[in-house]
Amino acid sequence: MGQKRTIATSASEERLEKLLEERLSPGSNQDIIDKRIWDLFGETWCVMFTDLSGFSRGVAKFGIIHFLQTIYESQRILIPVLDEFDGILMKDEGDSLMVLFRNTNKAIQCAIQMQKACKRYNEGRVAEEQILLCVGLGFGKILKIGDTDVFGAEVNASSKLGEDTAKAWEILVTSAVKENADETTDFDFEPIAEIPPGSDGAFRLLYTLEEPKWVVL
DSSP, X not given: OHHHHHXXXXXXHHHHHHHHHHHHSTTOOHHHHHHHHHHHHEEEEEEEEEEETTHHHHHHHHOHHHHHHHXXXXXXXXXXXXXXXXXXXXXXETTEEEEEESOHHHHHXXXXXXXXXXXXXXXXXXXGGOOOEEEEEEEEEEEEETXXXXXXXXXXXHHHIIIIIOOTTOEEEEHHHHHHSOOOSSEEEXXXXXXXXXXXXXXXXXXXXXXXXOOOO
């Protein structure tokens, strides 16, 4: 299985490199080549980027072992949630994750449940051991190159929202996510002032972080 993935990935990268070389050739028809690239690699996905709030400050204060422990613990509690909502983990770099979803509402629900999982984990822990999650979501047609990388305006926008703009407990989304989400009663949206390049609008997801309390009759 690992060998098949390597072959597929290298084949995709090789094909893209050849088309880009052709695109750079004098007299090439870039519009036609661009269409070929989108025909080959263009796919529609919901893209999630996550980040941990205050992570760099924590590393500077508590050292590299704390850095590794926080990454380990965050992945231990978050990756099972991604699996539950059919998210595909494309990359993990430091304290950030890049995840793809076919279904926008599953991506939104996954983000909410990830925040709830962090809240449960943090209960009773000192501040420096808590996991404070930031999430950004984008949706649209992107270039997916094998199983290694993705490119596109919504990729850039969701990365900006999740890694730079969002604060602890926030889930920020592009207007494309809002427009593609099914109507539901357990979350809503409010516009935010910081609109990332590549999107014509951005919103904060309004959701309930508290778990429901069951009453035994």
